[in-house]
Amino acid sequence: MLRAVFLPAVLAAISVAGAVWAEGFGDAKAGARVFTKCKGCHEIGQGARDRIGPHLNGIFGRRAAAHEGYAYSKSMARAGNDGLIWTAETLGAYVENPRALVSKTRMSFRGLKDAQDRADLLAFLRDYSDNPADVPEAEPTARATDHDVDPAILALKGDAEYGEYLSSECLTCHQQDGSAEGIPSITRWPTEDFVVAMHAYKRKLRPHPVMQMMAGRLNDEEIAALAAYFKDLE
Amino acid sequence: MTLNRRIFLGTGAAAAATLGAPAVLADGHGKPRVVVIGGGAGGATAARYIAKDSKGGVDVTLIEPSRTYFTCFFSNLYLGGFKEIDDLGHTYGTLAAKYGINVVHDWAVDVDRDAKTVSLAGGAQLPYDKLILSPGIDFVEGAVDGWSLAAQNAMPHAYKGGSQTELLKAQVAAMPEGGTFAMVAPPNPFRCPPGPYERISMVAHTLKATNPTAKIIVADPKEKFSKMSLFQEGWANHYEGMIDWIGADFGGGAVSVDPAAMTVSIDGEETKVDVCNVIPAMKAGRIAEMAGVTEGNWAPVNAADMSSKADPDVHVLGDASQQGDMPKSGFSANSQAKVCANAVRGALTGSKVFPAKFSNTCWSLIDTNDGVKVGATYEATEEKIAKVDGFISATGESSDLRRATYEESEGWYAGITADMFG
CATH class of the missing domain: 1.10.760.10 (Cytochrome c-like domain)
Known part of the structure; x- marks a missing residue:
């Protein structure tokens, strides 16, 4: 049907x-x-x-x-x-x-x-x-994404080496070369967007169960580390 | 690198110390050596991560008999007509060419843990500092009365990817109109807990299109199975009246088969069938037993680094390991491989070792665009790999969500195979 x-x-x-x-x-x-x-x-x-x-x-x-x-x-x-x-x-x-x-x-x-x-x-x-x-005068759309994150968390400087280790868990599904085939690309995101998205999953504001689970056990430093690693991945 | 190595080889321990190299495990030879047995989700991933992250600092040999590896995961989608067999085949060229892994297509036939060598069927002996066993499964002999490996052509298991899967598909295609497909499901624990039931769904999908009066019987020694309510809901929605699942309560465990007569006897009642898919009880791949690291059917491991409880220099990954709460799945093996690779590299090169984290998700397809999933995260405790948190698809989900779940599973397949084979 x-x-x-x-x-x-x-x-x-x-x-x-x-x-x-x-x-x-x-x-x-x-x-x-x-x-x-x-x-x-x-x-x-x-x-x-x-x-x-x-x-x-x-x-x-x-x-x-x-x-x-x-x-x-x-x-x-x-x-x-x-x-x-x-x-x-x-x-x-x-x-x-x-x-x-x-x-x-x-x-x-x-x-x-x-x-x-x-x-x-x-x-x-x-x-x-x-x-x-x-171009019509208006505030740009899509300013700052979906949710508030503590500025102190956004200011954390991620350890990209730790991020590389942690990333291995992401790469079972998300592709390292950035291609998206049914699972989104997560490479080369601006750090802020990455961190905001992960915290939104962690707080279960974004709806995906796998991502809620994965983000749920990452602490602030680990999320920053992943953001730092994926940001510059070629 | 060449220069470092020449200095190292030429002047021995003194030079090693000044270079800061961990001379501990590379004693008497140049680079530390890792031998990996089995090129599936555990072994290929471990080999790739050790080679990649050590940047040539560790000599990695991968032993895998198949030149083309057909994944067992997604093989049910081939049975349902959603994938071609070639979609499931992967080769090892990138692991050799891009990561410098020594890929040996041969059988490992013995392990000498005292001498730290692996013997190959071709006669070679390979020394190792660390051995990683990821041999997958073999079947317990005599597990299903009347069935043995010699009968796998008449009654395929199709529970290792490749030719057996093709055989089973051909047998389903050749079923007479209104014929009967039987499955003998395995007892716990076994590879891919939702696998038999996704297979039933995919066979039903095929039969519904080609042979709608055909019947499916499942004899199961268990009272319940993975994603049971999701599968049963899906079977009622898509394949009403076609599937008869006989659980332990109704004698599903009292089974014998006769491959010559093509009959199945369930709780004393004999049925003539056209196809019989026997999935026997499983055990660790034979080489784990030869290496002397098994207890009973599986190889117990320490959760923190997947090292064998019998030998700290041997690690066991994936289906063959007995680790605690993780299901035996390709995803689990891939997850364990990364923890193991990190620990092995740390021990051999002094690189930083990060704490173990494990995760798993299993997607299953019930019918076209009707995908479901179950998953969990895990941590290493003293005792075992212990579950932390999990989720499962709900019954009654929207068709949009089910379709997105299926598309996600395709994305996962592309992701994990890229993570395994480069």
Whole structure:
């Protein structure tokens, strides 16, 4: 039953993927709501910074992996070298199924299956791309992640050597080269995002049982150590 | 490195002392030597971590008869048609080329713990400073009345990855319409506690599509099994009326088989079957017994570093070890291997040894996009590896969550195999 319903839906979604741009952009306001799925990792708007993912101002028309200062996955860098330019069509395909377009992307996102959601999201993103001078004035979205963490904990300097040992436990599931295939990439995150996420699991504010269990027995220094190790992992 | 080694070899202990090298265990020869027997989740991981983290400072030899290793984990997904056999095969080229591990495709046939050597079927003798045994399982002879290894073609166990798994799949495909698939499930403790029941689910998935009037009988010597309520819920939802599980309360432990006649007798009632998957009681891989580190069927170990209780220079990983609360799983073996590698490297090179941490998660697939999981964390106590905390999927979860759980298991497979084979 599940399969019978599911497969045609996917096929339908794929067949209209290329049509998103041809049909025009959707509603940017609705797209702002869709963007809540993205904002755990991406900022957009004035003053937006690179976080777990690069900021998305001016994404349209840019070559993939061309934004300086952000450490892209090898796959994304290769796609950029191969000439992937972010257009409505390519962005539409990417957000529909990230790994189908860039196989070992670090973007841990399953994809937007709904064509209307994609059209709305693209309209929202375009507002921050079309004319940089007109980027709407607003606080950047996605500032500081989901939960408060004691600044003293965030200020801890992690011991990367200890982090390397502890990381072996993470690497049974998370891949060292950063590819995400059903389990998110955890390499090259900004330290703060890593620490905040782990403490959110530890306090059971984030919902995943394996991660709650793993984070639950790491102390503050150990979390800092892991953040320090994974941050610079090539 | 070459220079260091030349100095070390040339001038002996004095030079070793000035270089700060731990001359203790490398006495009389150059680099300390580790021999690892078994190239699965325990052995391959341990070999890789010791070689990687010692950066060439430890000479690592990995002995594994198979040139291509087929994982036992995920083999049920092959039976269900979700994976191809080639998806499960892995080779050792990266361990040799990238990490400098000496990979020897041969059988280890004996261990002399006094001389600290391992004998290979091919005749070679390999000296070691530390020996790591990760031989997986063998079967207890006579565990199922009427079955022996000689009958594994008629009644496959399919509980070591590779050809047996392919054989079982072919037998399921060849079942006559409305035929009967029987499984003789093993007693505790055994490799992969949810494995037999995930297998039942995957065989049912295949039969539902190809042979929907077929029946499945499970004779089980246990009264309950891993993820029991999740499997039973799934079987009722997806395969109603197809699976007959006979537990110990109903005579599931009183079983004999006749491979020539293809019959199974359960609690005195004989049934003619078309396929019979016999999963006998298990014990540590034979070489552990040859090495003299087993007590009963398994090899007792110290939790802090996985060293054998019989010999501090021998470590036993994974299914073969008797360690306490961890289930026998590929995930557990991989987790234990890292603790062991850290301790062995510390003993041989003086590197820092961090406290042991263990964890395990087992995912199972019940039907398409219907994945469940169970997991726990563990710590080393004086007495054993002891459970700290755990979780299990709930019955009645949403289909979205079950699908995400399945996708996560695929991510785990990619992760652990990269962690084992580089």
